[in-house]
Amino acid sequence: GTPLSVPITLPNGTTYTQPTGLFIDGDFVPSADNRTTEVADPSTELPIARVFKAGAADVERAVAAAKRAFESSWATADPEVRAKCLFRLADLVEQHADTLAAIESMDNGKSLECSRGDVALVSKYLRSCGGWADKLYGNVIDTGKEHFAYSVREPLGVCGQIIPWNFPLLMWSWKIGPALVTGNTVVLKPAETTPLSALYAAQLCKEAGVPAGVVNIVPGSGRVIGEALCKHPDVKKIAFTGSTATGRTIMKNAADTVKKVTLELGGKSPNIVFADADLDKAVRSIAHGIFYNSGEVCCAGSRVYIQDSVYDEVLEKFRQYTAGIKVGNPFDPDTFQGAQTSQKQLDKILDYVKRGEEEGARVVIGGKRRGAKGYFVEPTIFADVREDMQIVKDEIFGPIVTVSKFSTVDDVVHKANDSQYGLAAGIHTKDVNKAVAVSRRLKAGTIWINTYNAFHQSVPFGGFGQSGIGREMGAAALENYTQVKSVRMAI
Numbered sequence: 001g002t003p004l005s006v007p008i009t010l011p012n013g014t015t016y017t018q019p020t021g022l023f024i025d026g027d028f029v030p031s032a033d034n035r036t037t038e039v040a041d042p043s044t045e046l047p048i049a050r051v052f053k054a055g056a057a058d059v060e061r062a063v064a065a066a067k068r069a070f071e072s073s074w075a076t077a078d079p080e081v082r083a084k085c086l087f088r089l090a091d092l093v094e095q096h097a098d099t100l101a102a103i104e105s106m107d108n109g110k111s112l113e114c115s116r117g118d119v120a121l122v123s124k125y126l127r128s129c130g131g132w133a134d135k136l137y138g139n140v141i142d143t144g145k146e147h148f149a150y151s152v153r154e155p156l157g158v159c160g161q162i163i164p165w166n167f168p169l170l171m172w173s174w175k176i177g178p179a180l181v182t183g184n185t186v187v188l189k190p191a192e193t194t195p196l197s198a199l200y201a202a203q204l205c206k207e208a209g210v211p212a213g214v215v216n217i218v219p220g221s222g223r224v225i226g227e228a229l230c231k232h233p234d235v236k237k238i239a240f241t242g243s244t245a246t247g248r249t250i251m252k253n254a255a256d257t258v259k260k261v262t263l264e265l266g267g268k269s270p271n272i273v274f275a276d277a278d279l280d281k282a283v284r285s286i287a288h289g290i291f292y293n294s295g296e297v298c299c300a301g302s303r304v305y306i307q308d309s310v311y312d313e314v315l316e317k318f319r320q321y322t323a324g325i326k327v328g329n330p331f332d333p334d335t336f337q338g339a340q341t342s343q344k345q346l347d348k349i350l351d352y353v354k355r356g357e358e359e360g361a362r363v364v365i366g367g368k369r370r371g372a373k374g375y376f377v378e379p380t381i382f383a384d385v386r387e388d389m390q391i392v393k394d395e396i397f398g399p400i401v402t403v404s405k406f407s408t409v410d411d412v413v414h415k416a417n418d419s420q421y422g423l424a425a426g427i428h429t430k431d432v433n434k435a436v437a438v439s440r441r442l443k444a445g446t447i448w449i450n451t452y453n454a455f456h457q458s459v460p461f462g463g464f465g466q467s468g469i470g471r472e473m474g475a476a477a478l479e480n481y482t483q484v485k486s487v488r489m490a491i
């Protein structure tokens with residue numbers, strides 16, 4: 001049979017022990033039907049390990065364990081106990097940072113530099129969550145002479161959490177951090193192609209003293225596990241990050257049991273360069289805005305708008321900057337852009353490139369697969385696009401950006417807001433009044449001014465429109481994992 005852990009030699013030469021079992025009730029276990037799935041390295045297309053694949057019976061076991069843990073200890077644990085678990089977990093992530101970053105690059109294909117950034121954010125976020133443990137305040141409400149009322153925040157119960165493959169470990173932390181500190185327990189499903197870091201981190205949860213059953217990890221099919229979690233009567237909430245299409249399915253499946261649902265979905269975010277911007281800085285910002293993490297970012301600045309008087313100049317600078325981006329082996333320290341995460345994503349991206357050419361957009365640079373092995377794509381700029389083109393409308397989720405011209409503020413605000421999505425937007429200008437005025441008119445959950453893709457553990461993140469429901473990080477995330485109880489009494 002398949003072992004419950006295997007030694008893996010990382011591309012940097014060190015060997016570590018990778019858990020391969022499901023993590024249920026504090027232990028790594030095989031799936032009930034012993035099914036496994038192979039995980040591969042997208043930069044070499046070679047297999048890494050076989051991991052157990054959960055089925056519906058395993059979801060039953062995991063939900064039962066999470067329910068027991070919720071009822072017996074975690075929901076009522078002293079805040080200090082929860083805080084200490086999260087602080088220790090943050091420390092362990094730091095101590096294991098090199099291994100975690102290497103696992104992430106091997107499993108997802110992203111550059112090691114990206115993975116290191118992710119891991120650093122993970123430990124900061126878990127520590128920040130731990131700090132909320134004894135600050136979950138309610139309100140005292142004056143209801144007149146004869147009555148007195150107060151409200152408290154209580155945990156929801158077992159939370160089903162479903163995460164994608166683009167930031168496997170970072171999304172794991174955005175999900176478990178706020179859930180745990182508020183007293184909930186978790187059954188988390190990593191994406192099919194990237195389960196390794198969440199399983200490794202399950203071991204760290206154990207070491208950190210997180211009690212058995214509080215965190216359960218069930219790698220497996222989105223349709224099977226996702227559906228089982230969404231429909232389970234003992235699961236009280238679903239938190240999901242991924243595509244808008246799957247978000248809709250989740251809402252439908254969660255409707256029969258009226259589960260609380262928070263969704264962090266897709267985007268097609270505009271990134272605007274005004275003529276009065278620091279153009280060199282703006283070019284660096286729009287390049288990082290789209291090519292960071294190989295373009296596999298929900299808030300990627302995938303629609304660039306440049307003011308007409310500087311259009312040619314900025315486009316040429318953008319082309320030059322893009323020509324200097326190193327694409328290749330994620331473990332090469334000079335690599336900025338690693339591999340796309342799977343054959344499916346590679347095919348989808350190349351298909352959009354073809355469609356863009358057919359629609360009459362001009363390829364300024366890139367547009368091709370790089371090399372014959374590994375899912376590498378050249379950073380690609382399409383210029384002179386029309387707003388009705390498919391490549392301007394759809395989330396491509398790769399290193400593909402469209403560039404077009406605008407003349408006035410009204411013109412660009414109209415174009416920027418003309419999308420079903422509303423996750424993020426970028427504004428580049430030296431005029432502070434213009435920056436603030438435009439930010440007020442843009443329909444997006446995050447606005448970056450003279451920067452892009454800048455995250456902080458205290459700043460809420462989430463979508464307007466069909467980009468999602470709810471906010472992650474900061475105090476806002478705690479609301480996703482608590483419900484208000486009002487108590488009113490006669491004096």
Ligand code: NAD
Binds near residue numbers: 265
């Ligand atoms: P997806 O949304 O289908 O997958 C994300 C997660 O949802 C995975 O864990 C998957 O197993 C799970 N899932 C799939 N079907 C499910 C279902 N019916 N019920 C519950 N969970 C389910 O995304 P994908 O198919 O891997 O990628 C397709 C596209 O989605 C990408 O090209 C990209 O445009 C978008 N995407 C967006 C994000 C984001 O962060 N916004 C992340 C990943 C993918």
